[in-house]
Amino acid sequence: MSKEKGKKKARSCITIHTDGACSGNPGPGGWAYCVSVSPLPLTFSGGNPNTTNNRMELTAVIKALKSLSAPGYVKIYTDSMYVCQGTQEWLPKWKKNGWKTSTRATVANKDLWVQLDELIQIHRVEFVWVKGHAGCMENEICDTLARREVEKFRG
Numbered sequence: 073m074s075k076e077k078g079k080k081k082a083r084s085c086i087t088i089h090t091d092g093a094c095s096g097n098p099g100p101g102g103w104a105y106c107v108s109v110s111p112l113p114l115t116f117s118g119g120n121p122n123t124t125n126n127r128m129e130l131t132a133v134i135k136a137l138k139s140l141s142a143p144g145y146v147k148i149y150t151d152s153m154y155v156c157q158g159t160q161e162w163l164p165k166w167k168k169n170g171w172k173t174s175t176r177a178t179v180a181n182k183d184l185w186v187q188l189d190e191l192i193q194i195h196r197v198e199f200v201w202v203k204g205h206a207g208c209m210e211n212e213i214c215d216t217l218a219r220r221e222v223e224k225f226r227g
Contacts (some may be wrong), residue, residue, distance in 0.1 A: 098123060104132060143195050151204035171186075
């Protein structure tokens with residue numbers, strides 16, 4: 073028996089890779105995420121006929137977090153500086169300023185940032201930036217899936 077009787081066992085880290093793609097910006101877009109499980113990652117993707125790259129990047133993260141069955145510690149790897157910088161630097165300021173930027177403009181993609189903010193209150197999320205197209209297998213998988221979604225609308 074464990075010496076830490078009565079304490080909840082910490083849930084292990086869930087590793088997720090995400091990516092978004094767009095052709096035209098705005099134009100047809102795709103998102104994808106990959107949950108790292110053994111032996112093969114689980115992948116999910118979708119798209120939108122008229123969107124932007126940043127919306128697809130955010131959507132991938134939102135869909136991934138919404139897919140989790142219980143709160144936990146999540147590491148999200150993304151090649152999007154927009155997502156990383158937004159969550160780590162801009163989001164607290166935007167909320168404090170009533171979802172306005174430093175120039176008093178409404179935050180772009182506010183609807184998605186609000187959703188993401190709600191989700192990162194549920195989960196303990198760490199965002200990790202990875203260089204795109206630099207050999208990270210899961211990032212490459214997500215990139216391929218997101219681009220396939222774009223092609224569905226270009227048909």
